[in-house]
Amino acid sequence: MLMDKFHTDMMGSLFGNPHSASQSSQQSTQMIDDTRLQLLRLFQADPEEFDVVFIANATAAIKLVMDALRDQDGGFWYGYHVDSHTSLVGVREVADEHRCFESDQVVERWIGDGCEGAVKKAGLFAYPAQSNMNGRRLPLRWSSQIRDTAGPPIYTMLDAAALTSTSPLDLSDSDAAPDFTALSLYKIFGFPDLGALIVRKEAAHVFAKRAYFGGGTVDMVVCLKETWHAKKTGSLHEQLEDGTLPVHSILASRAAMDTHAELYGTLDRVSRHTAMLAERLYEGLQKLKHANGSAVAQIYKHETSDYGKRSTQGPIVAFSLRDSHSKWISNTEVEKLASIKGIQLRVGGLCNPGGIASALHLEPWEMRDNFSAGQRCGGEHDILNGKPTGMIRASLGAMSTLGDVEKLLSFIDEFFVDQAPPKPQLRFSAVRNVAPRADWHIEALTVYPIKSCGGWQIPSYTDWDIRPEGLAWDREWCIVHQGTGVALSQKRYPRMALIRPHLDFKTGKLIISQHSNATVVSVPLSLDPSYFDPTDLKSHTTQVCGDTIKTRIYTSAAIANFFTDALGVPCTLARFPSPTLTDPSTRHSKPQLSKPSSTFGPSPLLLPNESPILAITRPSLNALNTFLKLHSLPAAPAAQFRANIVLAQSSPAGSETPWAEDTWQGFAVASDKGVEGASLDVLGGCRRCGMVCVDQTTGIRAEAGEPFVSLAKMRRIRGRVLFGVHCALRGSAGSVRVGQVVEPVNGRESE
Numbered sequence: 188m189l190m191d192k193f194h195t196d197m198m199g200s201l202f203g204n205p206h207s208a209s210q211s212s213q214q215s216t217q218m219i220d221d222t223r224l225q226l227l228r229l230f231q232a233d234p235e236e237f238d239v240v241f242i243a244n245a246t247a248a249i250k251l252v253m254d255a256l257r258d259q260d261g262g263f264w265y266g267y268h269v270d271s272h273t274s275l276v277g278v279r280e281v282a283d284e285h286r287c288f289e290s291d292q293v294v295e296r297w298i299g300d301g302c303e304g305a306v307k308k309a310g311l312f313a314y315p316a317q318s319n320m321n322g323r324r325l326p327l328r329w330s331s332q333i334r335d336t337a338g339p340p341i342y343t344m345l346d347a348a349a350l351t352s353t354s355p356l357d358l359s360d361s362d363a364a365p366d367f368t369a370l371s372l373y374k375i376f377g378f379p380d381l382g383a384l385i386v387r388k389e390a391a392h393v394f395a396k397r398a399y400f401g402g403g404t405v406d407m408v409v410c411l412k413e414t415w416h417a418k419k420t421g422s423l424h425e426q427l428e429d430g431t432l433p434v435h436s437i438l439a440s441r442a443a444m445d446t447h448a449e450l451y452g453t454l455d456r457v458s459r460h461t462a463m464l465a466e467r468l469y470e471g472l473q474k475l476k477h478a479n480g481s482a483v484a485q486i487y488k489h490e491t492s493d494y495g496k497r498s499t500q501g502p503i504v505a506f507s508l509r510d511s512h513s514k515w516i517s518n519t520e521v522e523k524l525a526s527i528k529g530i531q532l533r534v535g536g537l538c539n540p541g542g543i544a545s546a547l548h549l550e551p552w553e554m555r556d557n558f559s560a561g562q563r564c565g566g567e568h569d570i571l572n573g574k575p576t577g578m579i580r581a582s583l584g585a586m587s588t589l590g591d592v593e594k595l596l597s598f599i600d601e602f603f604v605d606q607a608p609p610k611p612q613l614r615f616s617a618v619r620n621v622a623p624r625a626d627w628h629i630e631a632l633t634v635y636p637i638k639s640c641g642g643w644q645i646p647s648y649t650d651w652d653i654r655p656e657g658l659a660w661d662r663e664w665c666i667v668h669q670g671t672g673v674a675l676s677q678k679r680y681p682r683m684a685l686i687r688p689h690l691d692f693k694t695g696k697l698i699i700s701q702h703s704n705a706t707v708v709s710v711p712l713s714l715d716p717s718y719f720d721p722t723d724l725k726s727h728t729t730q731v732c733g734d735t736i737k738t739r740i741y742t743s744a745a746i747a748n749f750f751t752d753a754l755g756v757p758c759t760l761a762r763f764p765s766p767t768l769t770d771p772s773t774r775h776s777k778p779q780l781s782k783p784s785s786t787f788g789p790s791p792l793l794l795p796n797e798s799p800i801l802a803i804t805r806p807s808l809n810a811l812n813t814f815l816k817l818h819s820l821p822a823a824p825a826a827q828f829r830a831n832i833v834l835a836q837s838s839p840a841g842s843e844t845p846w847a848e849d850t851w852q853g854f855a856v857a858s859d860k861g862v863e864g865a866s867l868d869v870l871g872g873c874r875r876c877g878m879v880c881v882d883q884t885t886g887i888r889a890e891a892g893e894p895f896v897s898l899a900k901m902r903r904i905r906g907r908v909l910f911g912v913h914c915a916l917r918g919s920a921g922s923v924r925v926g927q928v929v930e931p932v933n934g935r936e937s938e
């Protein structure tokens with residue numbers, strides 16, 4: 188609807204750059220003036236008392252105020268509430284003095300004591316109207332209280348980006364209003380990507396000291412011989428909107444305001460609707476209990492908040508989940524499963540460092556420790572030393588429905604509520620020990636010459652070299668994005684499965700084909716420069732799983748075209764350099780392993796996401812397929828798990844031991860016909876994600892999220908969905924072959 192309206196507006200008139208005299212320019216000026224007024228009216232802000240500045244987003248609005256304060260004589264003092272969004276926290280870096288207020292009481296006491304702290308300096312106090320972490324709403328009265336205290340002036344900035352997405356904001360009393368109000372229009376309307384700063388005109392004088400000027404905010408500039416300029420003196424927005432205005436975004440925001448009103452009525456109506464939904468979600472989460480009576484959700488509600496009271500709480504629920512032993516479930520694991528089920532959650536640090544630290548009781552030293560242990564914003568390592576380092580956030584908006592709330596609750600109920608006491612047979616080390624000495628052997632060996640692309644089956648009767656970095660020719664190449672240099676993965680580009688590399692030792696070539704394409708490309712297998720023209724490759728740095736690695740990229744246009752056509756993104760082939768004795772770590776897909784182990788800390792939870800060799804066992808796959816069959820779901824072929832080694836057992840039917848690999852410390856491949864065997868260490872279980880849903884023969888991800896969804900039900904160990912084990916060669920060289928007998932070594936601690 189909004190798009191239709193915007194389209195009609197765009198087709199109906201020509202909007203030019205507003206700083207000219209042409210008809211189209213005048214039209215823009217008119218439209219922008221009208222939109223400005225409409226936006227002020229949305230917040231009952233009198234245009235006599237307030238002005239609005241269009242700007243990229245709320246962060247840019249905050250920085251505009253920051254710039255003005257930095258340019259005050261003597262700098263400025265900055266106070267901010269602990270619940271502030273990262274974008275408010277960052278202002279402290281340019282302040283001369285700053286203070287973080289750790290609670291509402293501390294703010295109130297400070298106000299009661301006359302706002303001391305800012306001596307002979309301009310001051311700025313900033314806080315969010317609603318926490319973007321858990322949706323709690325903070326008192327709006329602080330702005331006027333701070334203004335009413337005697338002493339040096341302290342300006343107030345209200346970050347209303349989260350609040351206004353689902354709530355009205357009333358600026359009708361300009362004496363009580365914040366001096367600066369930062370907004371993200373896209374959070375209210377979804378489109379366009381635009382922010383705004385509402386300025387109380389009484390406080391506009393702070394901007395007079397702003398040093399910078401740009402095209403649009405200056406009347407005359409002299410550059411040669413003298414440097415002199417005259418800033419615009421008209422309305423405040425003319426002085427602050429540097430450069431060309433985002434005319435078409437402003438036009439779209441007008442359409443957005445109209446459409447929003449048509450669809451939802453007022454922001455107050457949105458507020459009532461979303462509050463009702465949030466209360467249902469909050470109560471529903473609280474009611475969830477495991478069969479043993481323990482709570483499932485830990486909800487991070489502020490003590491002053493009440494889901495029944497809109498002035499204290501917005502329609503957001505922040506929480507974490509625990510299993511029936513009260514162990515935390517990894518947030519990213521919940522997110523992975525939710526996204527497969529079509530539920531959008533936000534997890535992690537939520538851009539709210541102070542709020543997260545106080546809600547999770549994380550001390551600064553713990554956060555620094557976690558950082559050194561590899562925790563990063565958006566990373567997988569979200570439970571460190573038994574504590575979550577982030578949370579799950581469910582936000583409700585104008586378009587959310589009761590059905591959405593029910594869907595989220597039943598999703599959690601289905602996957603994370605332990606219905607019956609945990610079945611002891613899932614951990615049957617006892618059974619395993621009495622099982623007959625199992626007769627394991629190598630059923631299949633596969634290499635993936637190009638990372639994330641199709642596999643190449645190693646022919647039987649062939650001895651295959653195995654090295655510390657993996658099976659020979661495994662992940663020797665990768666496909667990189669031509670713009671960013673990032674190595675592509677099947678997670679983003681499932682069609683990579685359709686790219687089939689073939690190792691042809693007769694011709695000494697890697698031949699690459701793709702089933703829907705008659706073209707075939709090939710590159711020499713050897714890295715020996717005498718085999719090809721060195722101009723065929725150029726050095727390049729590539730990002731593989733977040734680590735920077737040196738690669739050699741192919742310069743051939745035919746190769747680039749082949750991969751670009753196959754995947755529909757501008758990309759080409761690159762080769763990893765061979766590992767050398769002095770630098771074994773340059774080898775590709777295993778950056779995590781090459782890190783000194785101390786960076787990962789002692790926690791056994793921190794497993795490498797990739798490893799030299801991935802092994803799965805046929806009995807475990809059979810167990811999964813039995814489960815799938817029981818639920819009338821199609822069986823999962825071994826190829827979907829992209830293992831290098833498939834191990835099978837030749838025990839009589841019914842006496843197989845699925846999940847035996849959970850307790851393997853390693854396994855030894857027996858010597859065979861004069862060929863020396865190899866010993867492999869098991870590094871840990873392989874943590875799975877939605878990538879196992881990609882059918883490797885069609886490159887299509889299963890809509891229903893199978894078999895990941897079923898795997899998540901039957902194989903969740905400490906919150907992680909494990910299938911297969913990561914392994915590495917012990918020693919420096921060896922070889923393996925299909926059919927060889929394998930002897931497992933038990934004794935690894937169950938994860």
Ligand SMILES: *Cc1c(COP(=O)(O)O)cnc(C)c1O
Nearest residue numbers: 244245246272315319348349371
């Ligand atoms: C989203 C948000 C921001 C940042 O807004 P941008 O428009 O992305 O710059 C700042 N503060 C709060 C409370 C937010 O919710």
